[in-house]
């Protein structure tokens with residue numbers, strides 16, 4: 001009796017775990033018996049693999065096939081075990097040689113084709129970490145897996161090719177990684193007219209990682225501005241880009257052959273998004289939601305006040321912790337979710353409040369209720385709150401009146417470098433402690449801030465949040481000490497949003 005051993009990968013969130021597949025042909029009625037906590041998809045593999053093996057002119061053993069997936073306590077989910085299982089059956093029945101160290105991931109179709117599954121990138125990275133030298137991967141996901149260093153990725157189209165490669169009678173096709181997209185692509189700030197305060201808020205948000213609220217009537221440029229934020233953020237480094245790509249791979253949102261994106265991601269969930277769609281969830285092992293897909297980038301929540309309150313409440317904890325934690329009966333999954341939140345909203349239900357041309361038809365109590373949907377704790381976390389006015393027609397068609405993305409990105413990079421010099425690598429103004437902030441603030445500025453907070457009736461937490469924004473403003477102007485002017489600017493972004501009718 002031959003005991004075949006093949007290696008696969010189970011993903012729990014982004015975490016890849018080694019799964020050993022042991023397979024033997026024994027006396028008994030033909031059929032496959034799977035042990036080791038396979039889910040329904042894995043159990044259904046028998047039908048797919050048997051048909052595929054026969055379709056490729058190979059033989060399904062006329063014996064009882066026993067396959068065990070170890071460790072037994074780890075749930076095995078999805079169709080990515082098809083390929084290692086098929087190889088194990090072929091090995092156990094002597095149709096391919098008994099090789100050590102065969103690692104594989106992929107789904108097998110009835111016609112024998114090998115198909116991509118979500119999460120090939122983190123699976124390949126995990127395989128490498130667990131000692132794999134070579135990995136069999138579906139053609140469609142091969143360039144993605146090849147992003148992992150020191151791993152030979154063999155692209156396979158179907159079972160016939162797999163058998164040919166393992167028998168040594170067909171050359172292995174080694175995959176090369178798709179080149180990294182280093183060019184910064186995306187819309188330029190130069191295309192935005194007017195709105196100097198909102199532009200400045202965008203720059204502050206990018207320099208200090210402050211969350212941003214843009215309020216204004218439809219068509220005033222809220223979305224246009226927000227979409228230009230990833231362009232002024234520093235590009236991702238190689239590790240961060242791989243991490244972002246891995247999340248998108250697990251979510252099945254990575255197009256095959258997509259190059260590694262170095263620009264921070266931008267996600268724009270619709271306001272009808274469910275809590276699971278936003279935070280993550282779904283059956284089996286939970287999938288990442290929009291918050292994690294926007295990790296290290298920008299989450300744009302347009303029409304924020306149209307989003308149900310309980311969905312908004314689901315945002316709070318991840319915003320604070322920078323990660324999402326989902327607990328299921330069989331698995332506890334963590335996905336990173338460190339995002340820059342840009343919330344955009346109309347000033348009132350009809351959207352016309354503050355518009356010089358169109359009258360607002362909303363009753364004051366309706367406006368109050370509308371704005372009340374933005375809960376205090378979430379509003380508190382939006383350090384930069386800007387009210388945008390509609391632009392005059394002449395401004396819209398006139399020449400560019402602001403700076404380009406390149407110029408602003410340069411200042412942002414310098415301000416972030418200043419924060420790192422002061423507080424160490426990876427430091428951001430958003431995470432600075434109150435003590436750190438006070439140490440680098442002029443006493444006169446602290447007093448001015450205390451007076452302003454009192455006058456506006458803001459919370460004690462708002463004091464430190466304003467001080468963080470002031471620190472970012474000082475870094476943008478190259479000042480070591482936070483002065484009165486920086487504090488005044490920070491407070492201006494905290495003014496209660498009140499729009500007087502024209």
Ligand SMILES: [Zn+2]
Nearest residue numbers: 348350360362
């Ligand atoms: Zn209105």
